Amino acid sequence: MNKKxxxxxxxxxxxxxxxxxxxxxxxxxxxxxxxxxxxxxHNPHKKKSSLLENHHRLEMVYKACEGYEHLSPSNVEFGLPQPNYTSVTLAHLQERHPTNRFCLIMGEDNLKTFHKWKNYEVILENHEIYVYPRISGGKVENEFRDHPKITRVNAPRVEISSTFIRSAVQDGKFVKPMLPHAVWDYIKLMNFYQ
Structure with missing residues (x-):
């Protein structure tokens, strides 16, 4: 079945x-x-030292997606050479699932620097991009502003960051409302970010 x-x-x-x-x-x-x-x-732009192990982060995504019919966790990048780039992942997925159409979802802040991504022209040629607004995003005033392959979706602006949550947990703050309940329970059980 063809899925987008x-x-x-x-x-x-x-x-x-x-x-x-x-x-x-x-x-x-x-x-x-x-x-x-x-x-x-591992994101080439982030320090690896602050990351939990891959399987723990994947487990939290599995727990978070429970009960959401249209959301699924994916570990597709775990088997690809590192550091990996989005263009490689997209090509890999398209090859494995030729009947599906794969699109990128990104915040408006990422769209501003999209022209610096590896093979960004190839991505735009073969895939659509869905952009959600960010309070800190600002206006995109480059070639992507009115691009036919880019769709802006007026999603809620949510400014919660994983960095803030890690820091708050380390400081002993109660941040359960910012996390899916099963994820909060897992973090407490495993003593993550202490």
């Missing part, structure tokens, strides 16, 4: 309710059939 699948990439360290709100909004209020939350093993 949105790929929402992140380190998800940890996944929080902001991620779920965006992913679910894209699945319910755009023409995407599903959203896959792709856990990235």
């Amino acid at each position: 699948i949105g790929l929402f990439f992140g380190t998800f360290n940890p996944i929080h309710v902001g991620h779920l709100i965006i992913a679910n909004h894209m699945a319910e209020f755009s023409d995407l059939d599903e959203v896959w939350l792709v856990v990235t093993p």
